[in-house]
Amino acid sequence: MVIESKFRKLFCIRIGIGLFLFLLILSFCVNGLKNPDETTKQSLIPAFVVLFFIIYLSIDLFKDFTLKIMENGIEKTSLIFRTKQFIAFDSISSLNKQKTRLRSTRGINITDGYHYSILQFKNGNTLIISPDNFENYTEIIEAIKSRIE
Known part of the structure; x- marks a missing residue:
């Protein structure tokens, strides 16, 4: 799928x-x-x-990308230049979740923030997947989790 x-x-x-x-x-x-x-x-x-x-x-905008989760890996396509990069699932070492908070200039939290996911690769690189960009963020993360476990 x-x-x-x-x-x-x-x-x-x-x-x-x-x-x-x-x-x-x-x-x-x-x-x-x-x-x-x-x-x-x-x-x-x-x-x-x-x-x-x-x-x-x-x-x-040069950092934004689309993702296609396939059976054997992830295809990352740059939004502007349309360059494609294939990421095999066996090259992913972990999937971590972090939380970002929006703060005012006085250090007070404006909102509770939101979680985003970080794919850690075995070569040391990372890929940040944010729900701020993707409508189907949870579906993407669940598909990646099911294939790297």
Whole structure:
């Protein structure tokens, strides 16, 4: 049985909003450079700051991936470049669960947090699988657990 990862709707919405804001601010900056006047010059600096901040945040998209759990291993496909990597189940040494907490600047927990899973490989590498990205996170983890035990 093959299980394919499904992205959460919120994950896709977040990417869509980021892309929309990037294109909107980019068009504002290009228009401001083509038609310079005094009010546009003053607003270009914050626009470029926001544009660079969105670019900085989008670097995480290069780390995102899809998973396909098969009988003999896991196929990890990069979201942006579509490169595939095959991970055999016998190369996995353990599956650990950790909890993340969201804290405020004063050190107070904002939420109770959530659990994510870390696949430890025999060569020392790790792979983090987060429920923040995948709608069928529990199904993926249960399938991996059943095949490495």
